[in-house]
Amino acid sequence: MNILTDIFVVLVVIEFVYIFYLETIATTSRKTSETFGMTKEVLEGKNVNVLLKNQGVYNLLIAVMLLIALFIMHSKGTIVLLLNYIIIVAAYGAVSSNPKIFPKQGGLALIALILLLIFGI
Numbered sequence: 001m002n003i004l005t006d007i008f009v010v011l012v013v014i015e016f017v018y019i020f021y022l023e024t025i026a027t028t029s030r031k032t033s034e035t036f037g038m039t040k041e042v043l044e045g046k047n048v049n050v051l052l053k054n055q056g057v058y059n060l061l062i063a064v065m066l067l068i069a070l071f072i073m074h075s076k077g078t079i080v081l082l083l084n085y086i087i088i089v090a091a092y093g094a095v096s097s098n099p100k101i102f103p104k105q106g107g108l109a110l111i112a113l114i115l116l117l118i119f120g121i
Contacts, residue, residue, distance in 0.1 A: 002119045008112035009070050009079060012086065015108055016063035023056030037098070062086065076116065083113040 022032045028043045032052075042048055062082060069078035090106025 005112065005115045005119050006070065008108060008115055009066055009083075012083070012108045012112050013063045013066050015105075016059045016066075016086075019105070020056045020060035020063065023052040023059065025056075027052050027056075076120065080113065080116060083109045083116070087113065 022029070022035055026032050027049055028040055030040070032038075033040050033043060036043075036052075038048070043052070062085070066079065066082050069075045069082060086109040087106045090102045090104075090109070093105060094100075094102035
């Protein structure tokens, strides 16, 4: 893969680590409230809090898998698979919850995927 593709994959990783941070570490913060359009009171609710923390771990593991695929496995196929997963989940979120989810969660992944498909390995 070329450097531009690598940069965009790493940007996706950074984005997913940030989502992990919001959902798992800063679960009840003002920024998390703004990002997800939920009041702090809702975020402090036990069920929502636990669900967000669980989702945050999923997002962190996606980031870790992308890093492993990029820097250890050097696997274009694995990266394509993970980026497609991110794009599909973002599309589902856009349809089922809020259209703004797609560009926020899937935008960088889509750009990375397009660059990967154009420039290849």
